[in-house]
Amino acid sequence: MNNKTNHTTGRKSSDRKAGRSGSSTDSNTGSRVILRAEGLRKYYGSNETQVRALDGVNLSIRQGDFVAVVGTSGSGKSTLLNMLGGLDTPTEGSIKIGGTELSRLNSDQATIFRRKQIGFVFQNYNLIPVLTVWENIVFPITLDGQKPDEDFILKVTELLGLTDKLDSLPGTLSGGQQQRVAIARAIASKPSIILADEPTGNLDSKTSSDVIGLLKMTSREFSQTIVMITHNPEIAQMADCMIRIEDGKIAES
Ligand SMILES: Nc1ncnc2c1ncn2[C@@H]1O[C@H](COP(=O)(O)OP(=O)(O)OP(=O)(O)O)[C@@H](O)[C@H]1O
Numbered sequence: 001m002n003n004k005t006n007h008t009t010g011r012k013s014s015d016r017k018a019g020r021s022g023s024s025t026d027s028n029t030g031s032r033v034i035l036r037a038e039g040l041r042k043y044y045g046s047n048e049t050q051v052r053a054l055d056g057v058n059l060s061i062r063q064g065d066f067v068a069v070v071g072t073s074g075s076g077k078s079t080l081l082n083m084l085g086g087l088d089t090p091t092e093g094s095i096k097i098g099g100t101e102l103s104r105l106n107s108d109q110a111t112i113f114r115r116k117q118i119g120f121v122f123q124n125y126n127l128i129p130v131l132t133v134w135e136n137i138v139f140p141i142t143l144d145g146q147k148p149d150e151d152f153i154l155k156v157t158e159l160l161g162l163t164d165k166l167d168s169l170p171g172t173l174s175g176g177q178q179q180r181v182a183i184a185r186a187i188a189s190k191p192s193i194i195l196a197d198e199p200t201g202n203l204d205s206k207t208s209s210d211v212i213g214l215l216k217m218t219s220r221e222f223s224q225t226i227v228m229i230t231h232n233p234e235i236a237q238m239a240d241c242m243i244r245i246e247d248g249k250i251a252e253s
């Protein structure tokens with residue numbers, strides 16, 4: 001393993017052959033790097049009890065790529081995703097999204113940046129219990145003073161099988177339904193990056209591949225970049241490329 005290596009995502013040749021929409025080139029080198037992490041470390045605690053959740057991650061992800069992050073439980077996947085999305089600050093290292101260095105943003109600027117640029121699907125969904133499904137989905141958009149694209153959101157919720165649940169409260173939904181609401185919320189604002197932590201962890205295999213199909217479709221339509229953690233090898237295979245995390249480091253695959 002060489003941790004000085006800057007791991008750059010690339011698409012599978014099958015995708016290149018298929019000619020991805022929005023790409024002016026069919027080579028890996030043409031598309032723009034949208035997300036770059038350098039020397040990323042996150043240490044918890046100190047001395048003997050110190051946990052090195054991330055221990056020197058260098059990573060470049062190109063715009064429009066669909067990246068699967070895999071690795072054993074506790075290897076640092078969620079920590080990496082939270083750092084990439086600016087939800088937590090690294091002990092060391094830098095993260096650039098587009099031209100913006102996240103560490104330069106103060107807390108208010110970081111919140112606004114996240115809301116505009118990033119759609120999160122959290123491991124535990126993070127839905128607001130007192131808001132209906134529809135209100136949850138449009139909440140980040142209205143918070144940002146924007147008008148939701150209702151036709152688009154209705155299409156997304158239909159594809160996710162949520163049409164008859166739009167007026168329900170999250171507490172009345174099954175785990176899988178709540179997970180699909182979280183996915184709809186992440187997609188709804190058409191962010192440039194979607195960071196998804198086990199978005200299919202609670203779904204059966206048919207629904208999982210439908211959801212991944214939807215993510216791929218919307219990401220291509222809107223040139224979105226997706227970084228998705230998964231424990232499911234079949235789901236990981238549907239991504240353009242895979243990053244394996246081991247003990248807080250990127251393992252060469
Ligand atoms: N707030 C925290 N304080 C102390 N240790 C933490 C904290 N958050 C995470 N860790 C530790 O960092 C390591 C990486 O955790 P992380 O949640 O990133 O793993 P993961 O790969 O997402 O695992 P899983 O697949 O189980 O979700 C673990 O050893 C975990 O115990």
Ligand SMILES: [Mg+2]
Nearest residue numbers: 077078079123
């Ligand atoms: Mg995790």
